[in-house]
Amino acid sequence: MKLKGITIRQRLMRVIFWTSATVLTLTCIGYFTYEYLSFKQNTIKHLETLGKMTAANSTAALAFENKKDAREILNTLKADNHIVAACLYDKSGHLFSTYPDSVPAQNFPRLPGTDGYRLSNWHLNGFQPVSEGNTRLGTLYLSSNMDVMYAHLQLYAVIICLIILIAYLLAYLLSRRLQETILKPVFSLAEASKIVSAHGDYSTRAKKYVDDELGSLTDAFNNMLQRIEMQNEEIKSFNLSLEKKVRERTNELEIANNVLKEQKEFVETIINSSVDTIAVFNVNLQYVTVNKQAERIYKISKEEIIGKHVLDLFPSIKISGMYTDLLKALHGQPVHQPKYKSIVLNRYFENFYIPLKDVKEYVYGVLTIGHDITDIIEANEKLQIVNNELVKSNLELEQFAYIASHDLQEPLRKIQVFSELTENNIHNPEEGKKYISKINSSAKNMGDLIKAVLNYSQLSRSELEFVPVNLNNVVEDVKTELELIISEKGALISCDTLPTLPGIPFQLNQLFLNLISNSLKFSEKKPLINISQRIINGHELNNILQGTGGSPVQLDAKRKYMELIFKDNGIGFDQQYTKQVFTIFKRLHGKREYPGTGIGLAVVKKIVDNHDGFINVKSQPGDGAIFHIYLPTE
C-alpha cells in the first residue's frame, strides 16, 4: 500500500476498509468452518443413528437369512433421500441385500470395511456392525450424499458474500460519516495553516468542531495564531517607533556629521595651509596623514604613503635621528628637535614630536611638525661667516692697532725727541740739520708704515671679481719691478711655467712681489729663488693640511689646487715661528738688520686667504725657506 500521495480521506478509507474486510473475512471464515464441521458432525451422527436403527432392525433378517425382510428394511431408508446406497453383508462378509435396486451390486464395496463413517468421494460412507446381543450377525453399509451440506454451505457462502458487500457498503458510508468528524477539523487546520503561510494572514482561525484531541489541537493552534498576531502587531508598532527613532537619529547624525565635516574641512584647510610639514603616525609608525606642505616638499602623495611604515619610505631617518625621536614620542615624551638636518631633502628643520594620547593617557599616535629653518640656518651660517670675518677683522684690527701704535710710536717718539732736540738746539743749525733729517726720515718711515698698513687694509676681496690671471705674466711683471734689486743682489730667479688661475690681478701681483722681495731682502748670499708648481686635488690637499694642522674645514675633494713651491736660500727662521711670520707687523729681526715694515708675509697670507687658498712654510735658520702656496685653479 503506497502511502505517499494519497489524501487523509483515502487513507482513512483504506484503513477502515481493510479493518472491516479483515474482521468480516475472519468472522465468515470462522463461521463457515464451524458450520462445515458441525454439519459434517451432524450428518455423521444422523447416519450413525440411521445405521444403528437399520442394523438393529435387520438382525433377524440376517440371522435367519431372510432376504425379503432385509430388503424391506433397507427400503425404509428411502425415507432419507440422501441415502444413495445401502447394503447388508452377512457374517461372512458376503453381500446379502442391497438398496436401492437401481444400483448394481458391483458398485458396493466388495467387503465390509472398518466400522465407522468417513467422507470419501463427496459421500459419507460407513459400515455399521449388525449384532444381536454380542453376536455379530453381519455388517450394514450406508452411503449418504452431502448434498444437504453442500447446499447449505453454498447458501452460507451466498449469504456471507451478501453480508460482506452490505457490510462494506455500510462501512464505507459510516466511515464517510465518521471521517468527517476527524477530517473536518484536520482540514480546517490545514486550511488555516495554508492561509497563514501563503498570505501571512495571522487573523485567520481554524474552526473547532468537537472537544476532543483535535479540538484541543485546534484551540492550541488558534491560540498560537492569536499570540503571533498580537506579537506581530507589537513588532509592527515597535518597528514603526524604531523607524521613527532611527529617522530622528539619522537626522541628528546627519546634522552632526555636517558640522563635523565642516570642522574637519576647516581643520584640514588649516593644516594644509600650514607652511610647516605636518605628519601623523600611528603606534606602528605608519603614516596616518600628511599635510600639503609635506606632500609638496617630499614629492609624495597622501594616498601613496598612508598606511606605510615610515622606515619603508625614509630609511635614512634611522641615521638622522628622527627615528629615535619618533620612538621617544611614542613612549609619551614630547620631543623638540631645534635643528634637524634632513638627509632626504638637504634642508634644516625645527621638528616637534608630539605624542597623541586618548582619554586614558594611552599613546595612539605621534604628531610631527617640521618647521623649515634652512633659510635661517643659512642666514645664521652666513652671519657666522661674517661674524668670523668680523672677528678676524677685529683681531687684525687689534693687532694692527697694537702694532701700529707700537710701531708708529717709535718714529713718532724719534720725531718728538729730535724735535725737542732741535728746539733745544735751535742755535745750532748743524746739529739742527742732523736732527731735522732724522725727523724727516722718521716721518718718512711713519709714512711708509702708514702706507703699508693702508695697503694691507685695502686687501679685501668681497667686491672684486676673479678674472683669469696668467701667473707667468705676473712673475715677469714682478721681476721687472724688482730688477734693480735683482741685479744689485745678483739674484737668480727660476720659475716653472705657471698656470692661469682665477684671481684678483693686483693682489696676485702683490703676492709674488712680497714673496720675492722678502726672499731678496732676507738673504746673506746670492739669492737663489726657485718657483715650481704642480696641480693637486682637494683630497690630497686635505691630507697635506691635516698633516700640518692647517685647515679646519674639509675641502671639496674634487676641487683642483695649484701648489706653488717657493724656495729661497735666505736666512730662514726657526720652525716655531711658522705661524708668526704671517702675522702683521711681526718681525723676527730688528729693523736695523733687515729693514721693512713686517707686513710682507702678512699681505701674502691675506691675499692667499682672499683667493680661498692656503699657505705654509718650512724653514731652518740659515737654510732658507720653502713656501707652499695652494690656490684653487677654478
Place this chain on the structure above:
Amino acid sequence: MFKTIPFIVSLKSALRFTLFIFLFSPCLAKAQSISKEYQAKSTFLFNFSKFVTWPPSAFEGLESPFIIGIVGEDPFGGYLDEIIAGQKVADHPVITKRYKSAADIDDCHILFINHHDSILVKEVLELTKSRKILTVSETKNFTSMGGMIAFHTAEDIIRLDINAAAAKEADLVISSKLLRLAEIENQ
C-alpha cells in the same frame, strides 16, 4: 469354504494325500454331508436364542447353561456344536444335549424335535408344554400341533412358521423382529 485340492505331481505325495483324504474324509464327509440347509438351520436354531426371551426361572443360576436340545435324530452333525462353541446367551454358556426319547428331556431351552411321526411330536409337545422350552421342528403342521417354530423350506428358502400363542403359553416372548419374518399362526 471348499478346500481346493492342489495338483500333486509325485505318486508318493499323491498316495500320502489320498491317505490323508481318507483319514479325514469322514469329518469332511461329515461336514459336507451336512447340507447347507441344515447348516443354516443349525444357525437359525442358535439364532433363535437371540430373538426369544426366556424368563429368569428358566435358569437356575447365572452359571447354568443355555441348553439346545435335540430329540430324535441329530440332523446337524457337529455343525450345531461348532456354531455354539464359545457362545453365550445372556451370559449363559451354550451347550447342546441330545435326547433319545421325550422322557429324557430335562431343562433345555430350545428343543429341536426331529420326529417325522406326528404322534411322537405331539407327545414331546405335551411333555414340554409349560416348561419354558422353545420347540422347533421341521415336521409338517408343527405349529398347528402346538409347536412354536417350524422350519418350512420352499424353493431353497427356509421359511419360518411361528406359533406365537404357544410360545406365549410357555412364558416365552418372541421378538417382533422374528415374528415379522415368519408366517404367524395363532392358535
